[in-house]
Amino acid sequence: EKVTVSVIKADVGSVVGHSRPHPSMMQAAKKILTEKQKQGVLEDFYVTRVGDDINLFMTHYKGENNKEIHGAAWDCFQEATKIAKSMKLYAAGQDILTDAFSGNVKGAGPGSAEMTFEERGSEPMLFFMADKTEPSAYSPILSRIYLDPFTTTGLVVDARAKKGFDVEIHDVLDHKKVVMSSPEETLNILALLGDTSRYAIKRVSSRAGIGPACVVSTDKLNMTAGKYVGKDDPVCICRSQSGLPSVGEYTQPFLMTSWIAGGWMRGSHYGTFYPCSPEDSDPTYFDGPPRICCLGFQLNNGKLQGLEPLNTKGGDHIPVDFFGNPTFDSARANAIKTSKFLRTQGPFTPSILPAEEMEYTSRPEVIKELKSRFESVDEKPVKSVTKKKKDVE
Ligand code: F6R
Ligand code: MG
Secondary structure: OOEEEEEEEEOOOEEOOOOEOOHHHHHHHHHHHHHHHHOOOOOEEEEEEEOOEEEEEEEEOOOOOOHHHHHHHHHHHHHHHHHHHHOOOEOOOOOOOOOOOOOOOOOOOOEEEEEEEOOOOOEEEEEEEEEOEOHHHHHHHHHHHHHOOOOOOHHHHOHHHHOOEEEEEEEOOOOEEEEEEOOOOHHHHHHHHOOOOOEEEEEEEEOOOOOEEEEEOOOOHHHHOOOOOOOOOOEEEEEOOOOOOOHHHHHOHHHHOOOEEEEOHHHOEEEEOEEOOHHHOOOOEOOEOOEEEEEEEEEEOOEEEOOOOOOOOOOOOOOEEHHHOHHHHHHHHHHHHHHHHHHOOOOOOOOEOOHHHOOOOOHHHHHHHOOOOOOOOOOOOOOOOOOOHHHHO
């Protein structure tokens, strides 16, 4: 029987601006999911957060897009919203975009990533959670991990990893997808992914028959709502080892360099990813910078196994917190240094996002106001200054 791992997340309000959910909101989610586990809906679960987003890790045998599983998450966010409202917390209920739950959180506000697979003899899993950024922020990092042999030595020396990976790329604006294969199509894959406004990796699968390797939540909240209500703050679930990238091959890119991610303040700036522990994930500088956590669990017959005793129920797990390690202090220092540098450029691209990606912008109104004041420039338009390629050849 195939196990499904689902992560469903939402920002339904936080204490002091867009900082962190109140502990009682997390407690309420834990209580609801404990009940669902008792009822046998869930095999296991863990409730955590990154910045202002509550993340629900759930394991079960009900498959993806299951009404009971999505419904359980929906109930958690409803209850957490009630608490946030009663405390007059900021942005209470922010990611709840519909009144009526239709059986699936997709299009309703929360983000979700799910994968279904045959559990292997040992199944080490990583859960990345990012705040104040968008799904395509994972693209350069996952490209390094799955496509670059100078980053992932396993692509060269592990016979199964060497078979390559199928990469499902979503066009988040046109709601289309395409599956491309590495290593043959690596350069074309990168040609698409380079446009982070439109393309994002949704899923990567083994070409050696191991099944899914990773899945990213690509809900593109701004498009879901029809108007821009926020970035997606995406999660990424990864399976690792034995023919897939190892744990260290997944975490290495975060130490190699700082990764620029769109989002940050008012969803309108580029900042660099700050890898950290969930406890350290409060936005501290200019509402950010974009933060990313990495928690690890082993699967044990559909149950999550961390550092807690065997058969621990009620979500009382202790994951391995990879970015909580002092090794990542230098990455954090570099993230702040580079983010500060980006800030020195003020409200100009490439410090702020391109026009169509801005969550906040006053430009259309400014242009409207100036409509009568704009006049034509009477200089003659310059004729083709750049030579056509044909002329040069
Ligand atoms: C970005 C974010 C914050 C807010 C900013 C303004 O994703 O959550 O940076 O955009 O604090 O918030 P509002 O519009 O609620 O005043
Ligand atoms: Mg958030």
